Amino acid sequence: MTDDAALHPLLARRWSPLGFDPVREVSPAEVDSLLEAARWAPSAGNSQPWAFLVGRRGDAVHRRIVGHLAPSAARWAPAAGLLVVNLAHRFVEGTDWEFSEFALYDLGQAVAHMTVQAASLDLFVRQFRAFDQAGMAAEFAVPPHWQVTSMSAFGHLPAGSEPPTAVADPARQRRSLEDLTWPPGPDVSPR
Numbered sequence: 001m002t003d004d005a006a007l008h009p010l011l012a013r014r015w016s017p018l019g020f021d022p023v024r025e026v027s028p029a030e031v032d033s034l035l036e037a038a039r040w041a042p043s044a045g046n047s048q049p050w051a052f053l054v055g056r057r058g059d060a061v062h063r064r065i066v067g068h069l070a071p072s073a074a075r076w077a078p079a080a081g082l083l084v085v086n087l088a089h090r091f092v093e094g095t096d097w098e099f100s101e102f103a104l105y106d107l108g109q110a111v112a113h114m115t116v117q118a119a120s121l122d123l124f125v126r127q128f129r130a131f132d133q134a135g136m137a138a139e140f141a142v143p144p145h146w147q148v149t150s151m152s153a154f155g156h157l158p159a160g161s162e163p164p165t166a167v168a169d170p171a172r173q174r175r176s177l178e179d180l181t182w183p184p185g186p187d188v189s190p191r
Contacts, residue, residue, distance in 0.1 A: 010119040015163040016126040018076050020155035026056060026081035030121050034082075034154065037117035043106035049089035049099055050107040053140055057081050057155075064139055065131075065151075073130035073151075080126075080153035085136055086111055091145040104149065111152060118154055124163065126153045 031054060043049060055062030057080065065083045066074070077083060088103040100106065115125045133148045142148055157163065 010116050013119050013163065014115060015124060017124050017157055017161075017163070018126065019158050019161070020076070020080040020124070020153065021158045022057075022079040024081060024156040025058075026123065026154055026156075028056075030123065031056065031082060033121060034084075034114045034117050037113040038110040041106070041110040041113040043109065044100055044102040047089075047100045047103075047106065048110075049103040050110045051087040051089070051146065053085035053087070053136075055083045057083075065136070068132045068135045068139060070130035070132070073128055077126075077128070077151075077153045079155070081123075081155035082153070084114075084152045084154065085131075085140075085148060086150045086152060087142060088147045088149050089145065090147045093143065093145045095145075099145065103147075107149060111150070114152065114154075122156070123154050124157055127151070128153065 035052065035054070038050065038052070039048075041048075041050075053061065053065065055065045057078070062078075062083055065085060066078045069077055086107055088107040089099045090103050091097060092099050111127065115127075118125045127150060129150050131151055136142070137146075137148045
């Protein structure tokens with residue numbers, strides 16, 4: 001396997017900025033498009049164990065979300081046009097039985113679908129966990145059988161800034177394809 005395998009342009013363009021344009025908005029139609037992408041993500045048994053708290057910059061939900069950001073995220077995330085809190089349906093309500101043992105994996109797929117959809121809309125995304133999970137759950141009365149897991153900040157890049165353009169850019173280096181298979185190494189044939 002080689003590191004220069006064909007990669008779809010939307011995936012090659014994906015990049016996680018640490019800054020967003022504090023003026024340009026994410027439109028309601030773009031928000032709907034992102035959520036529609038998540039809605040069509042695959043899930044175990046079609047359980048769709050995800051939900052999202054959605055705050056567009058300037059609205060009350062966005063302000064409530066921002067109040068729970070860790071200092072490291074509070075420096076850049078409020079400028080994002082859209083903050084999305086990602087929730088996983090972990091347990092059957094009122095029990096300790098797993099709703100789906102794949103809930104976190106499935107939520108990850110839904111967020112990945114949103115990320116690719118964002119690229120198709122010329123939006124950028126930074127996924128992060130620098131916030132108070134318990135505080136967020138209390139703020140929005142998230143039931144205990146749901147888990148507040150992570151957040152995604154969506155928006156436009158600040159004027160004059162450009163993402164890295166090449167997958168081969170040293171700042172975007174990844175592990176080799178050989179390192180992604182088990183057992184590690186160049187011989188990945190079944191034994």
